[in-house]
Amino acid sequence: MKKRLIVDIDGVLADIYGQFRKFELEDFGHNQDLSKITGKLEEEAFVNGEIYMATQGFFRHASVIKGSVEAIEKLNQRHDLFIVSAATKFPNSMAEKQEWLLEHFPFITWEQIVFCGTKEIIKGDIMIDDHFKNLDKFYGQTILFSQPHNLNRIENGHSRVTNWKEIIELLS
Amino acid sequence: MKKRLIVDIDGVLADIYGQFRKFELEDFGHNQDLSKITGKLEEEAFVNGEIYMATQGFFRHASVIKGSVEAIEKLNQRHDLFIVSAATKFPNSMAEKQEWLLEHFPFITWEQIVFCGTKEIIKGDIMIDDHFKNLDKFYGQTILFSQPHNLNRIENGHSRVTNWKEIIELLS
Known part of the structure; x- marks a missing residue:
């Protein structure tokens, strides 16, 4: 499975x-x-x-993080993959984020997308996230994606990665 | 807890x-x-x-099911309550549904709302739903809310209710 x-x-x-x-x-x-x-x-x-x-277009026009499209396409073959985004704080961001996903990750279906307020309700085996608040409450394997806000912090059991190449190696 | x-x-x-x-x-x-x-x-x-x-306003202008506001307000005190709706098939429905919730259930916060494609990713103890496809894959207690589409079907282990009064009695 x-x-x-x-x-x-x-x-x-x-x-x-x-x-x-x-x-x-x-x-x-x-x-x-x-x-x-x-x-x-x-x-x-x-x-x-x-x-x-909360500004229209903020999420819609974000750049894609390097290597993520190829990596997600590959991981989508091997895993039961879900894209889960905290978004209900900004209700208009949800349609924007979904449009953005459709443009850059067209192989992801609507069945694989979740928008929530908190991720503690999500059931899974592996979580990739840049926020400790999400990873700390997750019971499976946790991968911390480095971003300026989480640097200088001890990993607290999570595997820190700095790019998508490292994630592919970690999950191989 | x-x-x-x-x-x-x-x-x-x-x-x-x-x-x-x-x-x-x-x-x-x-x-x-x-x-x-x-x-x-x-x-x-x-x-x-x-x-x-997929029509604008379809979800925004739906009537509230009788007794649900009072019941949810009560259950919200006693439970770790989440509103989870399959909505990513119709991306524009998400902001509409959240506005609708804010109008009719103003005590529900954005942290308690989830929009998804499939509910198999949701972790919880009790689920109230009118669709077998959601209840059948849930591991906790399951409550089937009667609607025309699910009548004439055997309950398959779920507790059938026909109104919110019965839910309050069931969960007391």
Whole structure:
């Protein structure tokens, strides 16, 4: 039986920092030094972060994280794969995220997509996520995708990866 | 520790048959006899059912099923309650359903809402649903909410209820 693999969108498939920084540049005319926001959660690092996330197009126009399309296509063959995104805080983001998935990951079907508020309700075997709050409550294998907000933190039992090549090696 | 209760929207909180029949009346000038569609799934009973569900406003303007608001408010105190709705087949329905919940069940927070394609990924203790496909794959206690499409079928281990008063008695 295939193992169920739970994959996050923001910060794992979609380059959300790129979007925050694009919006920040438009707002303030400059970007913060990345080293200064390392270790801060997105909402601490970007003062208007919540406003940006509620803005139409924020999620729809995010760039794809390098290597994720090829990796997900491969993992989708071997696993019972679900894309699970915390999204109900921003209800309009859900249709945007699904459109974004359809564009960049057309082999993912609507049956494989979940939008929720908290991921503690999700049942699976392996979870790939960039947030400790999601991984810490998951009972299976946990893979921490490095993002500025989670750097400088002890992994707490999760396997840290910095790119999709490492995930493919880890799950081979 | 509170038991986790998973509650469906369509056919359990929202009167979806009422919406199908309203749209059908507008389309054809008359309604089918309910007795003739008993036992048929919605998509078999209503020839344009899929078109109706993809129509803006279909979910937003559904009536609330009698007794559900008071019952959910009570159960929300005693349980770790989640509203889980199969919705990713119709991406625009998600924001509509969340707005509908906010209007009729304002005590439910965004953290308690999940939209998915299939419910087999959901972890919980008790599930209330009108579809066998969801209940049959759930490992906890299962409550079948009677709707025309599930009448005439053997309960297959699920507890059949016909209204929210019976659910409150069952879970007391």
